[in-house]
Each structure stands twice: as C-alpha cells, then as structure tokens.
Amino acid sequence: MSNQHAPQAGSRREFLKTSALAAAAAAPYFVPASAFGANAPSNRVTLGCIGVGNQGFPVMKRFLENDACQVLAVCDVNRGSSGYKDDKHVYGREPAREEVEGYYGKSSESGSYKGCEAYNDFRDILSRDDIDAVIIATPDHWHSTMTVQACKAGKDVYCEKPLGLTIGDQQAMVKAVRENDRILQTGSHERSNPNVRRLVDIVQSGALGEIKRVVCNVGRHNMISPGPGWKPMPVPDGFDYAMWLGPAPDAPYHKDRCLYRFRFNYDYAGGQVTNFGAHSLDMAQWALGMDKSGPVEVEHVYADFLPEGSLFNAATYTHFRCTYDNGVVLDCMTGVPEVRCIVEGTEGSVRVENQGRNFFTIAEGIKSDVCGSEVPDVYVSNDDHQRNFIDCVKSREEPAAPVEVGHRSATVCHLGNIALRLGTKVKWDPASEQIVDNKEASAFLNRPTNQSWNT
Ligand SMILES: NC(=O)c1ccc[n+]([C@@H]2O[C@H](COP(=O)([O-])OP(=O)(O)OC[C@H]3O[C@@H](n4cnc5c(N)ncnc54)[C@H](O)[C@@H]3O)[C@@H](O)[C@H]2O)c1
Known part of the structure; x- marks a missing residue:
C-alpha cells in the first residue's frame, strides 16, 4: 500500500484546461482539435474503477467502449473470485485488470496492452494525479467516504445508487462535490432512459389532470439468509475483509455478509427499499x-423481518406511504418489480414497466391533445448514462443525475426505512432536511462513524 494519500490540489483535467488556455493565449495561430483527433489519448478522461463486482464490472465495460475515456486503474478488496450474485461470474481486481488490458490490447498494434494497475486500497487511485475521475461501485456503506475523499483529491465521481447509506452521508457528499467544484453522476441510470423520460413528460404536460397518487414497487429479497445461530467463516485468501468493512461496525466474516448479499443488511445498505427504490x-x-x-x-x-439473529436484518416485505405537501400520496411497496412506477391523475394514468431489459411506458385515459408535448423542463440526456458522465466531465455541465438529485431520491428511500424500522409515521421538513420532533427517528439520519474513516 502506498503512503501517498495526501489530497491533490486540482485535477489533471483542470491542469490540461489551464495549460491549453495559457498556450492558446501565447500561440499566434489556432491548431484545430481535429489535428490530434478529438479523442487522442491526451484528450481522454482517465478513470479509476473502485469496486469491480456485480455492477462495477459491467459498468467498467461500458466505459471501456467509450473512446473518450480510458481506464488506467481498477481497485477491489477482492483479488478475484466467484461468489457474487451469480456463481458463474468471477469478479474482483485481477479479472477486471485482465478485462481492461484485453480490451485495449485488441485495438493495439501488437495485440497486447499493459497499463492498467490493480489496487487493493482506493487511496492509491486517489493519489494518482494522472487520473481524472473515479467510478465507485462498492457497497453503499463506502460511497460517502470514498466520494468525499475523491472530491478532495480533485477527482470527478460516478457513484452508484443509492447515493449513500444515510441521509447524513449524502449531505456530506453534496457538500464535498460543491465545495470542490466536482462533477458527480449518480448511477441512477433510469435518468437516461427515454421510457422514463416519456413518463415524466406525460405527467408534467398535464395530460393526467391533477396528480393524485403514485405507486412505486421494490423487489423481494432474492437470496436466502443464514438463520439465527449462523457460524462465522474463515476469510478467504485474497479478500481484505477489514478493508471491505471499512467504516462499518466490526463483525465476524460470513460469505453472505459480503459479495452482493450486503444489500440485505442495514449496516451496509437499506434492503430492497434503497436497492430498487x-x-x-x-x-x-x-x-x-x-x-x-x-x-x-x-x-x-407494513414490514416483515426475518427472525432475530438472522444475518439479513433488512425488511423482506415492505409498504410505506409518503405524502407530499401538495396532497399527492405515494405508496412504495414490495410488489411486482416489473411495474416500476405508476402515476395516477384525475384524467388518466401512466406507468413504466420493464420486462426483462425492455422498458415500456403505458398510458391510459390521457387527453391526447396535451400528451407528447416534450415539455421543456424535461431534460434530455444522450440516453447513455455513462457517456453522459464523460461528456460532462469534459464540458463541466451538470450530468443527468447530479448529486442533489441522487440525494433527494435516496432520501425518500431512507425515510421509508426509518418509518418501517420504527413502525411509525415520520414528519420530514424538506427545506431544512430534518425530521420534525422525533429524536428516535432522527438518530437514523447519521450512523456512528468509525473514526479512522471519518470524513
Ligand atoms: N445502477 C444499478 O442498477 C445497480 C445495480 C446493481 C448494483 N448497484 C449498486 O452498485 C453497488 C455495488 O453493488 P454490487 O451488486 O455490484 O455488489 P458486489 O458485492 O457484487 O460488488 C461490490 C464490489 O466492491 C468491492 N469492495 C468492497 N469494499 C471495497 C473497498 N473498500 N475498496 C474496493 N472495493 C471494495 C467488493 O469486493 C465487490 O467486488 C451498490 O451500491 C449497489 O446498490 C447498482
């Protein structure tokens, strides 16, 4: 592990931008970018991928396909193993490095490529001043620590959803992004899905009349928990369990605590409420x-939990109800996950479904004269969430799912979990971002911080 973990002042991208401006001021003639190729290596956004498992690995592959960026490093506390969502998949830092080098090797003259470092400690990526941005696809309990440190080190960030483990974590992330003038794309890729944009367009065009009710579905637990009395296991070779836990409370190792299955334990995630929600x-x-x-x-x-002492402590079946100050009621429940979101108005309804990987927007009873207006407030990303991030790193414009958007959406999930865990009703002030008059519920806004990871 390197001891060079001091935050970097500014980023390579800013340096390049500044030097380009300085050069342009001094140069007596204009050299078009096309002379070097818009995506010449020196123009590419350089990336480090942190957490290359079930989600991080395929997302990394999406970035590989984009020649406006280049993956220079990968990082995972797992050297390489199966044991993820699907046992056929082998992920971790060495498989990821092989994937990167194999991909770039295919287009190199010699047919081989070396140039992707594989790290166990994400701070080794943050300390590299040749890396512009990081992709964070670790379990949720790491998102905030890594994002805050990355921002301080001058990196832009693509951070998987849900934005953070708690509302407090997310507030720290918003602050770090804004104070350090960074670009952050939340991995809520439905913001770049034209079917979801269509739903938003229909709702905001007024075609449904007055909006009354929304239904959002979250999935069921798709893995079986070790029951009460489960026994700790030896940590596998090549897996840095202490670094996997990081800011989470100390706990004995069990394979079902870690890869993929962390999402069913409140120390690391928020169950399917935050995962699907x-x-x-x-x-x-x-x-x-x-x-x-x-x-x-x-x-x-309604909430159902497994017996006390089970490794998975997140609610299995859930139903919570949100009320907005305009009277709209939103029911979020464990239901048919294919039906993601239904919006009902006085004149009709619209819903987004996904069957396999195909999305549909289905509207019923709407006023055809208003529908399809493509209202100007509904922004259009380029329908590729990862590409949108790279474009925004270059342009410094806001991406499709900026940090505040990821924060506000995940806040609804976290508030749902707080209400479910306490079996109560929670009043929320969206302006001050505080729970109103409820100390017990407010205690869930932040988690006890492991001081060695305090951000
Ligand atoms: N956008 C989506 O649709 C989508 C889909 C699935 C998962 N996700 C999100 O992606 C994140 C990861 O989920 P997953 O299913 O890929 O989990 P996973 O367990 O399969 O992968 C996480 C990886 O992070 C690694 N890791 C853990 N701590 C680390 C550390 N300190 N440094 C480096 N690597 C570390 C693990 O070893 C593992 O390989 C979660 O936040 C999840 O919500 C998003």
Whole structure:
C-alpha cells in the first residue's frame, strides 16, 4: 500500500484546461482539435474503477467502449473470485485488470496492452494525479467516504445508487462535490432512459389532470439468509475483509455478509427499499417535480423481518406511504418489480414497466391533445448514462443525475426505512432536511462513524 494519500490540489483535467488556455493565449495561430483527433489519448478522461463486482464490472465495460475515456486503474478488496450474485461470474481486481488490458490490447498494434494497475486500497487511485475521475461501485456503506475523499483529491465521481447509506452521508457528499467544484453522476441510470423520460413528460404536460397518487414497487429479497445461530467463516485468501468493512461496525466474516448479499443488511445498505427504490422512487421524484424537495410525511404501513439473529436484518416485505405537501400520496411497496412506477391523475394514468431489459411506458385515459408535448423542463440526456458522465466531465455541465438529485431520491428511500424500522409515521421538513420532533427517528439520519474513516 502506498503512503501517498495526501489530497491533490486540482485535477489533471483542470491542469490540461489551464495549460491549453495559457498556450492558446501565447500561440499566434489556432491548431484545430481535429489535428490530434478529438479523442487522442491526451484528450481522454482517465478513470479509476473502485469496486469491480456485480455492477462495477459491467459498468467498467461500458466505459471501456467509450473512446473518450480510458481506464488506467481498477481497485477491489477482492483479488478475484466467484461468489457474487451469480456463481458463474468471477469478479474482483485481477479479472477486471485482465478485462481492461484485453480490451485495449485488441485495438493495439501488437495485440497486447499493459497499463492498467490493480489496487487493493482506493487511496492509491486517489493519489494518482494522472487520473481524472473515479467510478465507485462498492457497497453503499463506502460511497460517502470514498466520494468525499475523491472530491478532495480533485477527482470527478460516478457513484452508484443509492447515493449513500444515510441521509447524513449524502449531505456530506453534496457538500464535498460543491465545495470542490466536482462533477458527480449518480448511477441512477433510469435518468437516461427515454421510457422514463416519456413518463415524466406525460405527467408534467398535464395530460393526467391533477396528480393524485403514485405507486412505486421494490423487489423481494432474492437470496436466502443464514438463520439465527449462523457460524462465522474463515476469510478467504485474497479478500481484505477489514478493508471491505471499512467504516462499518466490526463483525465476524460470513460469505453472505459480503459479495452482493450486503444489500440485505442495514449496516451496509437499506434492503430492497434503497436497492430498487433508488430507481423507482427516483422516477416518482422526477415526475412529480420534487428534485429539490421531497415528501412531508412518511408512514409505516407494513414490514416483515426475518427472525432475530438472522444475518439479513433488512425488511423482506415492505409498504410505506409518503405524502407530499401538495396532497399527492405515494405508496412504495414490495410488489411486482416489473411495474416500476405508476402515476395516477384525475384524467388518466401512466406507468413504466420493464420486462426483462425492455422498458415500456403505458398510458391510459390521457387527453391526447396535451400528451407528447416534450415539455421543456424535461431534460434530455444522450440516453447513455455513462457517456453522459464523460461528456460532462469534459464540458463541466451538470450530468443527468447530479448529486442533489441522487440525494433527494435516496432520501425518500431512507425515510421509508426509518418509518418501517420504527413502525411509525415520520414528519420530514424538506427545506431544512430534518425530521420534525422525533429524536428516535432522527438518530437514523447519521450512523456512528468509525473514526479512522471519518470524513
Ligand atoms: N445502477 C444499478 O442498477 C445497480 C445495480 C446493481 C448494483 N448497484 C449498486 O452498485 C453497488 C455495488 O453493488 P454490487 O451488486 O455490484 O455488489 P458486489 O458485492 O457484487 O460488488 C461490490 C464490489 O466492491 C468491492 N469492495 C468492497 N469494499 C471495497 C473497498 N473498500 N475498496 C474496493 N472495493 C471494495 C467488493 O469486493 C465487490 O467486488 C451498490 O451500491 C449497489 O446498490 C447498482
């Protein structure tokens, strides 16, 4: 592990931009970018991928396909193994390095390429001043620490959804992005899905009349938990468990705590409420025009938990109800995950479904004279969430899912979990971002921080 972990002042990209401006001021003639190729190596956004598992590995491949960027490094506390969502998949830093070098090797003259470093410690990526941006696809309990440190080191960030483990974590992320003038894309890729944009367009065009109710679905647990009395296991060779835990509370190793299955334990994630909800509730927030706000009440309706002592402690079946200050009611429940989000108005309804990987927007009863207006407020990304991030790193424009959007959408998920865990109704002030008059619920806004990882 390198000891060069001091934050970097500014980024390579800013340096290149500044030097280019300085050169342009001094140069007596204009050299067109095409002379070097718009995506010449020196123009590419350089990347480090942190967490290359079930999601990080395929997302890394999307970045490889984009010749406007180049992956220079990967990082994972797992050297390489199966044991992810699907046992056929082998992920981790060495398989990721091989993937990167194999991909770039195919287009090199010699047919081989070396030039992707594989690290165990993400700070070794942050300390490299030749890396512009990082992709964070670790479990949720790491998102905030890594994002804050990356921003301080001058890196732009693509961070997987849900933005953070707690509302407090997310507030720290918003602050770090803005104070350090960084670009952050939340991995809520439905923001770049034309079918979801169509839903938002229909809702915001007024075609449904007055909006009354929204239904968002989240999936069921798709893995079986070790029950009460489960026994710790030896940590496998090549897996840095202490670094996997990081800011989480100390706990004995079990394979079902870590790869993929972390999402069912509240120390590392928020169950399917944050896993799926970061997509379906994000659609609702967008459609309702609540990207800078949120509900004012979140109420427990139903939650089912596994027996005390089970390794998975997140609710298995859930239903919570949010109320917005305009009277719109949103029911979020464990249901048919194919139906992601339904918006109902006085005149009709619209819903987004996904069957396999195919999305549909289905509208019923709408006023055809208003529908399809492509209202100007509904921004259009380029329908490729990863490419949109790279474009924005270059242009310094806001991406499709900036940090505040990821924060506000995941906040609804976190408030739902707080209401479900306490079996209560929580009042929320979206302006001050505080829970109103409820100390027990407010205690969930932040987690006890492991001081060695304090950001
Ligand atoms: N956008 C989507 O649709 C989508 C889909 C799936 C998962 N996700 C998100 O992606 C994230 C990862 O989920 P997953 O299913 O890929 O989990 P995973 O367990 O399969 O992968 C996470 C990887 O991070 C590694 N890791 C853990 N701690 C690390 C550290 N300190 N440094 C470096 N690497 C570390 C793990 O070893 C693992 O390889 C989660 O936040 C999840 O919500 C998003």
